[in-house]
Amino acid sequence: MDYYAVWGNPVKHSKSPQIHKIFAEQTQQNMEYEAILGDPERFEIELLSFFANGAKGCNITAPFKERAYDLADEYSERALAAEACNTLKRLDNGCLYADNTDGAGLVSDLARLGWLKPDQSVLILGAGGAAKGVLLPLLRARQNITVSNRTLAKAQHLVDKFLSYGNIRAAGLSNIPRQKFDLVINATSLGLQGKTLNIDPEILRLAGAVYDMQYAKDKDTPFVALAKSLGVQNISDGFGMLVGQAAHSFYLWRGVMPDIRPLLENDSV
Numbered sequence: 001m002d003y004y005a006v007w008g009n010p011v012k013h014s015k016s017p018q019i020h021k022i023f024a025e026q027t028q029q030n031m032e033y034e035a036i037l038g039d040p041e042r043f044e045i046e047l048l049s050f051f052a053n054g055a056k057g058c059n060i061t062a063p064f065k066e067r068a069y070d071l072a073d074e075y076s077e078r079a080l081a082a083e084a085c086n087t088l089k090r091l092d093n094g095c096l097y098a099d100n101t102d103g104a105g106l107v108s109d110l111a112r113l114g115w116l117k118p119d120q121s122v123l124i125l126g127a128g129g130a131a132k133g134v135l136l137p138l139l140r141a142r143q144n145i146t147v148s149n150r151t152l153a154k155a156q157h158l159v160d161k162f163l164s165y166g167n168i169r170a171a172g173l174s175n176i177p178r179q180k181f182d183l184v185i186n187a188t189s190l191g192l193q194g195k196t197l198n199i200d201p202e203i204l205r206l207a208g209a210v211y212d213m214q215y216a217k218d219k220d221t222p223f224v225a226l227a228k229s230l231g232v233q234n235i236s237d238g239f240g241m242l243v244g245q246a247a248h249s250f251y252l253w254r255g256v257m258p259d260i261r262p263l264l265e266n267d268s269v
């Protein structure tokens with residue numbers, strides 16, 4: 001039986017064990033997957049001993065994505081771009097391989113929703129780790145990106161870092177060009193505090209679609225609620241992205257891509 005886990009703090013809320021159990025049953029993989037509460041003082045020691053004891057891989061969630069990244073020996077291009085990892089795999093030679101499947105999960109979900117056309121204009125709100133984790137896959141999907149952040153310098157820093165991959169520019173939160181964005185993505189952490197961003201509502205009213213990278217079970221996230229109140233037609237929270245990133249991690253570990261549709265169509269998680 002191969003052993004996997006998700007590490008986070010807190011981690012009790014994580015849906016990853018349920019999602020991977022369904023993937024494993026669907027693809028007939030003999031594996032176990034559980035949630036592990038990481039200790040902020042001993043994270044590196046405990047993670048290394050997890051692998052020394054034979055674990056094959058793990059997901060990493062907040063607040064450990066950067067620390068796990070620092071611990072790895074080898075990196076995917078998308079992990080290097082994100083400077084954080086949500087997936088580790090133990091290679092046959094014992095080395096730890098870091099990947100970041102968050103952006104691939106987002107891109108898969110946008111494609112599923114029919115919201116991913118090449119050369120469209122995308123506004124990303126936020127310039128923290130969540131935004132950085134998805135920029136490379138979005139640019140590779142030929143999206144023209146505006147990154148807007150409360151702290152403009154952080155948005156500009158991301159733009160400088162990713163400029164060589166495609167069309168990307170920065171804007172302050174109060175200076176977002178009043179244009180029709182095909183897609184607006186919330187990548188700020190504000191929803192976790194039950195709050196939404198203070199931006200020009202016209203930007204959301206004009207948007208072709210609005211996506212919140214956060215999700216909430218059985219209720220609207222604050223950002224989704226805001227978009228609904230403004231009459232936006234195409235709105236999604238990030239549940240499909242969560243399932244999508246899990247599917248890409250599963251594929252890295254097991255070499256088989258699970259079907260995410262049953263999880264999104266039935267209310268099984």
Ligand code: ATR
Binds near residue numbers: 127128131188
């Ligand atoms: P994460 O890993 O979730 O992205 P993070 O790296 O701390 O977390 O980034 C949080 C993001 O939410 C940042 O873009 C942050 O803006 P700043 O860079 O200006 O801090 C944004 N954010 C958090 N609280 C905010 C608030 N009250 N108003 C506007 N943006 C906020």
